Structure formats: C-alpha cells, structure tokens
Amino acid sequence: MKTKVLFFIMSVFFFVNTNAQCAMCRAVLESEEGQGAAKGINNGIVYLMAVPYILIFGLAYFIYRKYFTKPKSQE
Incomplete structure (x- = not known):
C-alpha cells in the first residue's frame, strides 16, 4: 500500500512539470519573443487534461467508500 x-x-x-503543446502550437508560439503566451497555453492544456482525472479519482473514491466501509452497528 505504501x-x-x-x-x-x-x-x-x-x-x-510536463509540456503538453502539440507540434503546431509549439512552432507558432516559439517564434514569439518572451515566451509568455507559450507558458500560458501550456499551463491551460495541462489544467484541462488534469480535470477529468481528478473527477474520475473522486468518483472511484466515493464508490470505494460506499462499498468497503463497515456499517455502524445500531444499538
């Protein structure tokens, strides 16, 4: 488990620390000076890629808790 x-x-x-730009985006954005837009586009792509994984992880955790927790005994 550890x-x-x-x-x-x-x-x-x-x-x-990933680079998520496609070849066309990279070619267009590398020609720009300062690289500010390239970093912004790259961060946006990584953000959009991360959201579905976070949602699926949350759903899997909810299902795990629902099926594998012991019910509280009623007294």
Whole structure:
C-alpha cells in the first residue's frame, strides 16, 4: 500500500512539470519573443487534461467508500 501511495505522490509531482503543446502550437508560439503566451497555453492544456482525472479519482473514491466501509452497528 505504501508503494502505491508513494507512486501516486511522485506521479503528481512529475505531472506538474510536463509540456503538453502539440507540434503546431509549439512552432507558432516559439517564434514569439518572451515566451509568455507559450507558458500560458501550456499551463491551460495541462489544467484541462488534469480535470477529468481528478473527477474520475473522486468518483472511484466515493464508490470505494460506499462499498468497503463497515456499517455502524445500531444499538
């Protein structure tokens, strides 16, 4: 279990520093001076890519909690 948690944490840290531009976007944005727009486009692409994974993780956690938690005993 510890290795799975460690793998998840490390993958989140490596996910933050990714380059997600397609070849055409990169070619157009690299010709610009300052690279401000390129960094903004790249961050937007990474953000849009992360949202579905977060939603699926939340749904999986909800299902896991619903089916694998023990019900409280009524007294």
